[in-house]
Amino acid sequence: xxxxxxxxxxxxxxxxxxxxxxxxxxxxxxxxxxxxxxxxxxxxxxxxxxxxxxxxxxxxxxxxxxxxxxxxxxxxxxxxxxxxxxxxxxxxxxxxxxxxxxxxxxxxxxxxxxxxxxxxxxxxxxxxxxxxxxxxxxxxxxxxxxxxxxxxxxxxxxxxxxxxxxxxxxxxxxxxxxxxxxxxxxxxxxxxxxxxxxxxxxxxxxxxxxxxxxxxxxxxxxxxxxxxxxxxxxxxxxxxxxxxxxxxxxxxxxxxxxxxxxxxxxxxxxxxxxxxxxxxxxxxxxxxxxxxxxxxxxxxxxxxxxxxxxxxxxxxxxxxxxxxxxxxxxxxxxxxxxxxxxxxxxxxxxxxx
Amino acid sequence: xxxxxxxxxxxxxxxxxxxxxxxxxxxxxxxxxxxxxxxxxxxxxxxxxxxxxxxxxxxxxxxxxxxxxxxxxxxxxxxxxxxxxxxxxxxxxxxxxxxxxxxxxxxxxxxxxxxxxxxxxxxxxxxxxxxxxxxxxxxxxxxxxxxxxxxxxxxxxxxxxxxxxxxxxxxxxxxxxxxxxxxxxxxxxxxxxxxxxxxxxxxxxxxxxxxxxxxxxxxxxxxxxxxxxxxxxxxxxxxxxxxxxxxxxxxxxxxxxxxxxxxxxxxxxxxxxxxxxxxxxxxxxxxxxxxxxxxxxxxxxxxxxxxxxxxxxxxxxxxxxxxxxxxxxxxxxxxxxxxxxxxxxxxxxxxxxxxxxxxxxxxxxxxxxxxxxxxxxxxxxxxxxxxxx
Numbered sequence: 188x189x190x191x192x193x194x195x196x197x198x199x200x201x202x203x204x205x206x207x208x209x210x211x212x213x214x215x216x217x218x219x220x221x222x223x224x225x226x227x228x229x230x231x232x233x234x235x236x237x238x239x240x241x242x243x244x245x246x247x248x249x250x251x252x253x254x255x256x257x258x259x260x261x262x263x264x265x266x267x268x269x270x271x272x273x274x275x276x277x278x279x280x281x282x283x284x285x286x287x288x289x290x291x292x293x294x295x296x297x298x299x300x301x302x303x304x305x306x307x308x309x310x311x312x313x314x315x316x317x318x319x320x321x322x323x324x325x326x327x328x329x330x331x332x333x334x335x336x337x338x339x340x341x342x343x344x345x346x347x348x349x350x351x352x353x354x355x356x357x358x359x360x361x362x363x364x365x366x367x368x369x370x371x372x373x374x375x376x377x378x379x380x381x382x383x384x385x386x387x388x389x390x391x392x393x394x395x396x397x398x399x400x401x402x403x404x405x406x407x408x409x410x411x412x413x414x415x416x417x418x419x420x421x422x423x424x425x426x427x428x429x430x431x432x433x434x435x436x437x438x439x440x441x442x443x444x445x446x447x448x449x450x451x452x453x454x455x456x457x458x459x460x461x462x463x464x465x466x467x468x469x470x471x472x473x474x475x476x477x478x479x480x481x482x483x484x485x486x487x488x489x490x491x492x493x494x495x496x497x498x499x500x501x502x503x504x505x506x507x508x509x510x511x512x513x514x515x516x517x518x519x520x521x522x523x524x525x526x527x528x529x530x531x532x533x534x535x536x537x538x539x540x
Numbered sequence: 541x542x543x544x545x546x547x548x549x550x551x552x553x554x555x556x557x558x559x560x561x562x563x564x565x566x567x568x569x570x571x572x573x574x575x576x577x578x579x580x581x582x583x584x585x586x587x588x589x590x591x592x593x594x595x596x597x598x599x600x601x602x603x604x605x606x607x608x609x610x611x612x613x614x615x616x617x618x619x620x621x622x623x624x625x626x627x628x629x630x631x632x633x634x635x636x637x638x639x640x641x642x643x644x645x646x647x648x649x650x651x652x653x654x655x656x657x658x659x660x661x662x663x664x665x666x667x668x669x670x671x672x673x674x675x676x677x678x679x680x681x682x683x684x685x686x687x688x689x690x691x692x693x694x695x696x697x698x699x700x701x702x703x704x705x706x707x708x709x710x711x712x713x714x715x716x717x718x719x720x721x722x723x724x725x726x727x728x729x730x731x732x733x734x735x736x737x738x739x740x741x742x743x744x745x746x747x748x749x750x751x752x753x754x755x756x757x758x759x760x761x762x763x764x765x766x767x768x769x770x771x772x773x774x775x776x777x778x779x780x781x782x783x784x785x786x787x788x789x790x791x792x793x794x795x796x797x798x799x800x801x802x803x804x805x806x807x808x809x810x811x812x813x814x815x816x817x818x819x820x821x822x823x824x825x826x827x828x829x830x831x832x833x834x835x836x837x838x839x840x841x842x843x844x845x846x847x848x849x850x851x852x853x854x855x856x857x858x859x860x861x862x863x864x865x866x867x868x869x870x871x872x873x874x875x876x877x878x879x880x881x882x883x884x885x886x887x888x889x890x891x892x893x894x895x896x897x898x899x900x901x902x903x904x905x906x907x908x909x910x911x912x913x914x915x916x917x918x919x920x921x922x923x924x925x926x927x928x929x
Contacts, residue, residue: 241681338562413747421570421673422914505747506675508911
């Protein structure tokens with residue numbers, strides 16, 4: 188961020204306010220561009236992963252090589268589709284719901300460090316900020332479900348509310364364990380710590396429990412199988428976005444993939460070394476510019492490894508029932524998350540003590 | 541209902557609640573066709589349900605009274621369109637009984653092999669779609685892979701992939717080619733390995749068991765009261781199979797096979813998992829039957845000589861009536877025919893297993909959740925083409 192501001196003030200000789208605005212606009216613009224490209228790639232990847240798990244090839248025609256242009260073609264198609272609003276729908280809520288859903292998740296990315304210095308704002312309460320801002324998505328989903336004037340949508344929205352709110356407890360609790368180790372909520376600190384001391388996942392055995400709990404809870408937070416109850420195709424048709432079409436519909440699809448990216452980025456940053464390589468090979472965090480951008484590649488590779496596991500699970504496991512989801516969250520994940528936090532605390536007092 | 545007490549909150553005096561009517565179908569991903577179920581919901585819990593059928597009614601029985609006996613065979617294909625061979629078989633046996641003829645020995649053995657192959661194909665659909673109902677999409681594609689092999693095998697003698705019109709009164713339309721039996725046996729070898737994969741993927745999955753065990757329990761007296769047959773009945777532990785108890789083809793008396801019944805492995809006897817598991821094991825029994833059938837397949841004609849001559853003019857059985865029932869993948873399919881000497885029957889009636897099995901649904905749904913409703917409908921394995929006819 189500072190580099191960008193310096194570039195605008197120093198090299199181009201602009202005033203400080205203008206430079207600041209331009210720097211943020213550039214940063215957020217490139218973030219949006221990255222996310223759009225990522226989402227298209229992730230949708231294509233999901234289709235390919237699903238296809239190969241299911242003994243198929245998936246898209247093979249559009250664009251030539253393994254159907255790489257399928258996602259842009261679909262996006263183009265969705266943009267030209269009619270935006271149908273059901274009669275009896277609450278139009279205002281129906282219109283803004285996809286935007287709220289999308290913005291909530293998107294806002295989380297401003298605190299994610301992609302590489303040393305490649306971060307829009309290193310917020311002091313970064314982890315807390317991401318958890319809080321990503322929960323706004325639930326409000327959008329409830330708005331979508333309620334305003335659609337469809338019973339299936341309403342069922343989906345209520346399920347989403349119950350599920351996401353319940354699973355925020357174990358996921359937030361599990362994140363306390365790495366926070367205890369580093370002693371900071373600032374996401375940038377996690378990378379510097381891990382460059383120095385190795386990946387947090389290896390810092391103590393309880394961290395594995397925390398990672399597993401967070402991973403499962405984050406699946407529920409992203410509405411991924413086996414927790415895809417709000418969508419539940421075979422039960423609720425499409426859940427809360429049953430009545431949506433065209434571009435508004437695609438925003439919900441996009442949101443799912445973007446929130447997958449967000450939780451995977453958190454998983455990688457907090458547990459799996461962020462943008463550092465194993466054993467701090469090459470010392471990515473302290474490389475001279477522009478080689479520090481290697482960190483972006485490292486983080487993206489790790490993120491896609493986590494996303495692949497999410498996709499793999501989705502195409503393997505059946506869906507749970509709503510009461511089983513609640514049982515899982517409150518009776519199993521939450522106690523295990525608390526155990527991991529307590530274990531981490533005791534371990535570090537005892538080891539360093 | 542025990543389940544209802546488990547879920548319901550007692551005191552709601554301070555909250556205003558309203559019953560929600562939910563229309564499940566006729567266009568819904570998991571009603572297996574055009575079934576409509578009107579549900580009264582208390583949150584996620586179903587308090588009452590009412591089945592509405594008839595969206596696929598095509599007057600199949602009335603058509604039977606206006607076409608000749610031979611012309612009606614393709615119409616039976618379209619009743620339970622996932623098990624056309626078995627439908628053809630039941631109709632052919634009924635007409636043969638009316639005429640007092642019997643198919644040649646080779647035709648009988650081939651009929652058995654084809655019917656069992658079609659049973660596997662039908663159960664594969666049941667397995668695959670049940671996976672989708674529970675939320676697992678992958679088993680469906682696995683099932684379709686093996687079903688494709690079966691369809692390719694059945695296409696070779698019949699020329700059709702789904703609606704075969706192959707088994708006809710008097711025997712079979714034509715004989716199989718010389719490599720067919722070898723290929724069927726090769727399929728059997730392959731299928732046994734695949735079957736183990738299905739169980740790893742779905743049958744023994746913890747989430748799947750959690751979703752299906754103890755759900756939709758059908759007690760034995762309800763089975764008798766509703767006239768449920770097939771895997772729905774056997775899932776409740778009743779050992780009754782027409783192939784074993786009333787063999788309608790001679791080969792069934794000679795081959796050796798078991799009748800799998802539900803055992804309450806993961807919960808109560810007669811739950812969704814038991815019905816599912818009965819179907820899975822029936823596929824392996826069918827493989828056993830096919831293997832023995834291929835080994836013992838005799839030579840000779842596949843069409844009765846008398847019938848061949850009769851085919852030149854429309855069949856005109858003498859006045860009389862006949863009823864024959866067969867063990868279809870979904871239960872007992874029966875055809876009742878009354879003839880008065882003309883070229884077509886004056887009454888043609890089908891006793892459809894899906895229809896009788898579906899009559900259980902309204903008593904199973906109250907007290908379950910909407911996700912359970914989908915699991916229960918899937919475990920009954922109905923085909924709406926047969927329910928509505």
